[in-house]
Amino acid sequence: LTVTLPYSKEPFGVPANLYIIGTMNTADRSVEALDTALRRRFQFEEIKPDPDQITKNGKLKYVGESDQKIELSKLLETINERIEFLLDRDHQIGHSYFMSVSNEKELMTVFQKNIIPLLQEYFFGDYGKIGLVLGAGFVESEKSDGRKILANFSDDLRNSFEERVIYSLVQFTDDDKGTSSFLQALNKLI
16 A cells, blocks of 8 residues: 655555564553554554563573572562552563573662562552562561651641551662572562
């Protein structure tokens, strides 16, 4: 099929053997108008996260010591089950994050630079929900002492914050001790 371009009046066509393949994350709502326009004009095929790809084609299949080995495909399945339960299936994490990981330190970097920031965005910084996905090894909690922090204003209002729990992310260092702590956190996740 050939069309005439409106300004130059030149013919334009695409060969029949040319396929245009684009990718789009369904969780990215900032391009919703573009997504709608593309859906009207092209065929879409959903490609779900495939943890088996990590086992088949990933550089690293397991992490940890022989007595506490963690299978990366199982790790991804667990995270995605929790995300789907708390949000929806469109926010699941893809297997591509794990494909090029070749050691435990690289996996730790993927968590720190990719997975945790993505979860922070998904849950709007609600570290309690991030803790429900990743577990106590990644998110710490402490009971706040609202009476000492808040101004002397209204006892009723201050009392309502007294039992509040404050969450924070566990920071792993890039040394053997940090890697060991990270592996322990992964064991708690599973």
